[in-house]
Amino acid sequence: MRNVSDIIEQYLKNILQQSPDGVVELQRSELAEKFQCVPSQINYVISTRFTLEKGYLVESKRGGGGYIRIQRVELPSKEAIHVHIFRTVGMELDQASAEGIIYQLEEGRFITAREANLLRAAVARDVLNLKLPLRDEVRARLLKAMLIALLGK
Known part of the structure; x- marks a missing residue:
């Protein structure tokens, strides 16, 4: 059985997919009420599963009329992906950021689930025992090289 965080994540992804412009505005309290959880659970899901590395821009306004705006950032072409990879990866890359990039490429269907699993295994901290x-x-050099090989030049 899936946990509440997984269910909330899937719900948000579904409404984002249905949105014609790839943007959705929600109220934290309404979501918490819908899923019968505390608002901090909503914050947790959004802050951990809707990050820039995973392809989302999140804007949050607190207060009485506060809202959360989530926007899916699309990678339109392989050239744009190459630029995105080199800007995001840089000279150093921690494991969480590497996994976020891999997730974003898998979600955008630029790499397969199998390729994503291989990439995650190769950049894992216990494999890179340094x-x-x-x-x-x-990790940064390895991920760049593997992605260039997978996505072509």
């Missing part, structure tokens, strides 16, 4: 900052430098 001291920081060397581990993050190796």
